[in-house]
Amino acid sequence: MADTTLMEKLVSLCKRRGFVFQSSEIYGGLGSVWDYGPLGVELKKNVKDRWWRAMVHARDDIEGLDAAILMAPQVWEASGHVAGFTDPLVDCRTCKARFRADKIQDAQCPQKPSKHPGEHSTCDLTEPRLFNLMFKTFMGPVEEQAAVIYLRPETAQGIYVNYLNVLNSSRQKVPFGIAQIGKAFRNEITPGNFIFRTREFEQMEMQFFVKPGSDGEWFERWREWRMEWHHSVGLAPAKLRWHPHGPGELAHYAKAAYDIEYEFPFGWNEIEGIHNRSDFDLGRHQQYSGKKLDYFDQATNTRFVPYIIETSAGADRVTLTLLVDAYREEVVEGETRVVLGFHPSIAPIKAAVLPLVKKDGMPELAERIYHDLKRRFTCFYDDSGAIGRRYRRMDEAGTPFCITVDGQTTGDQTVTIRLRDAMTQTRVGVDQLGAWVSERV
Numbered sequence: 001m002a003d004t005t006l007m008e009k010l011v012s013l014c015k016r017r018g019f020v021f022q023s024s025e026i027y028g029g030l031g032s033v034w035d036y037g038p039l040g041v042e043l044k045k046n047v048k049d050r051w052w053r054a055m056v057h058a059r060d061d062i063e064g065l066d067a068a069i070l071m072a073p074q075v076w077e078a079s080g081h082v083a084g085f086t087d088p089l090v091d092c093r094t095c096k097a098r099f100r101a102d103k104i105q106d107a108q109c110p111q112k113p114s115k116h117p118g119e120h121s122t123c124d125l126t127e128p129r130l131f132n133l134m135f136k137t138f139m140g141p142v143e144e145q146a147a148v149i150y151l152r153p154e155t156a157q158g159i160y161v162n163y164l165n166v167l168n169s170s171r172q173k174v175p176f177g178i179a180q181i182g183k184a185f186r187n188e189i190t191p192g193n194f195i196f197r198t199r200e201f202e203q204m205e206m207q208f209f210v211k212p213g214s215d216g217e218w219f220e221r222w223r224e225w226r227m228e229w230h231h232s233v234g235l236a237p238a239k240l241r242w243h244p245h246g247p248g249e250l251a252h253y254a255k256a257a258y259d260i261e262y263e264f265p266f267g268w269n270e271i272e273g274i275h276n277r278s279d280f281d282l283g284r285h286q287q288y289s290g291k292k293l294d295y296f297d298q299a300t301n302t303r304f305v306p307y308i309i310e311t312s313a314g315a316d317r318v319t320l321t322l323l324v325d326a327y328r329e330e331v332v333e334g335e336t337r338v339v340l341g342f343h344p345s346i347a348p349i350k351a352a353v354l355p356l357v358k359k360d361g362m363p364e365l366a367e368r369i370y371h372d373l374k375r376r377f378t379c380f381y382d383d384s385g386a387i388g389r390r391y392r393r394m395d396e397a398g399t400p401f402c403i404t405v406d407g408q409t410t411g412d413q414t415v416t417i418r419l420r421d422a423m424t425q426t427r428v429g430v431d432q433l434g435a436w437v438s439e440r441v
C-alpha cells in the first residue's frame with residue numbers, strides 16, 4: 001500500500017521551507033505545474049550541476065548543447081511524435097474521472113479506492129481513445145493550421161538536428177555524445193504524485209553516437225555509469241533497481257531499453273531511461289529533411305548512420321527522489337526531529353553560521369565569518385531563537401554543517417561545527433573553516 005503520509009509530510013515540508021510551491025497558488029493553483037522556491041531552486045540546480053559535471057566537464061567525448069524549445073514542426077513529424085506520442089485515454093461515464101488505459105492497474109477507482117477503475121459495480125468505462133500529449137501553439141500573428149508549432153515534449157530532438165553542427169564545430173569523432181538540460185512539456189492525462197509527473201518539467205538528456213555493431217557494448221557501459229551516478233548523489237542503492245523493457249513495452253524507436261527505478265512511497269517508478277535507439281532518429285531526420293546525416297569514418301574508410309545510446313533523466317524527478325530518500329524522522333531527547341539527510345554536494349545550504357548568543361561580540365564575529373564563507377559556498381546566517389531550535393531548522397533544510405560562534409571563539413579563534421547526521425561537534429580554527437567545509441561539499 002502506498003505510504004501517502006510520507007508524501008503528505010514531504011509536500012507540506014516543501015511548501016513550509018520553500019522548496020516547492022504550487023504554480024499560481026493564489027488563483028487556486030494550476031494542475032500539475034510546480035514552482036521551485038529558494039531552497040528548491042538550489043537543490044535542483046545542484047542536481048543539474050552534478051549531472052553536467054559528470055556528463056560534460058569530466059569527459060572528453062561529450063559536448064554540451066542548449067537548443068531552443070520551439071523547433072520546426074517537421075521535426076515532430078520525423079520523430080514520430082505527431083503520429084505516435086499518444087496515451088490511451090479512458091473516461092468513466094459514472095464518476096467522470098479520466099485514466100490512462102495502460103496504467104489502470106496503478107489507478108484507484110474514485111468511488112471505491114480499494115478497487116481499480118472498472119472493477120466497481122457502478123464503473124462505466126469508455127473504450128480507450130488516443131490522446132496526443134504535445135502542447136500546441138501558434139507562431140506568428142495568425143492562428144491557422146500552417147502556423148502550428150509544438151512545445152517540445154523531449155529535449156533529445158534538439159540534439160539530433162544539431163548533430164552535424166556539433167560534429168563539424170568540435171573535434172569530436174564517433175563515438176561521442178551531446179548532452180543537454182532543458183524544459184520539456186507534456187499534456188499528461190493523469191499527472192500527479194507531486195513533482196513526479198508534471199506537465200512542464202526539465203530533462204537531462206545525453207545522446208551518444210556510436211558505430212553500428214558497437215551499440216550493445218556502449219549500451220552496457222552507459223547503464224553502469226548512470227547507475228553509479230545515482231549512487232554518487234547519495235541515493236540508497238537498495239532503493240534503486242533496473243527494469244528492462246519487454247518486447248511489448250519497447251518504444252517504436254528502441255532496440256533495447258532499461259529504466260532505472262526508485263522505490264517511492266507510491267511504488268517502484270522510473271527516474272531515468274537508458275535506450276538503444278539504433279539509427280532510427282538520424283535515419284528519419286535524414287529522410288524528412290533531405291540532408292545527409294551519415295558519418296565518414298576515416299579509420300575504416302566507411303560511411304554509416306550512427307546508432308544512438310540515450311540516457312534520459314528528469315531533473316524534477318531526480319530532485320523528488322533525493323527529497324524522498326533524504327527525509328527521515330528521529331526521536332531525540334523526547335522530541336521528533338525531521339532531517340533531510342542530503343549528500344553535502346546536493347544540499348541547498350552547505351553551512352549555517354550561528355552566534356550562540358546575541359552579545360559579547362559573537363554576532364559581529366559570526367557575521368564576518370558568514371560573509372567570508374558566502375563567497376565560497378551557500379551559507380545561511382541565523383541568530384534568532386535557542387541554539388537547539390536553530391539546529392532543528394537547519395536539519396529540516398538539509399544543511400550538513402552548523403558553525404557556532406561561542407564564548408571561546410573570541411579568545412582562541414575556534415568555532416564548533418555540528419554535524420547534521422551524527423549531531424556530534426568538533427572544534428575547528430576560524431582560518432581553517434572555509435577549507436574544512438569546501439573539502440566536504
Ligand code: ATP
Pocket residue numbers: 154186188195196197198199200201202203270271272273312313314315316317318
Ligand atoms: P513515463 O512512463 O513515466 O511517462 P516516459 O517513459 O514517457 O515516462 P521518457 O520519455 O523516457 O519517460 O522520459 C525520460 C525521463 O524524463 C523520465 O525518466 C522522467 O525522469 C522524465 N519525465 C518524463 N515525463 C515526465 C513528466 N511528465 N514529469 C516529470 N518528469 C518526466
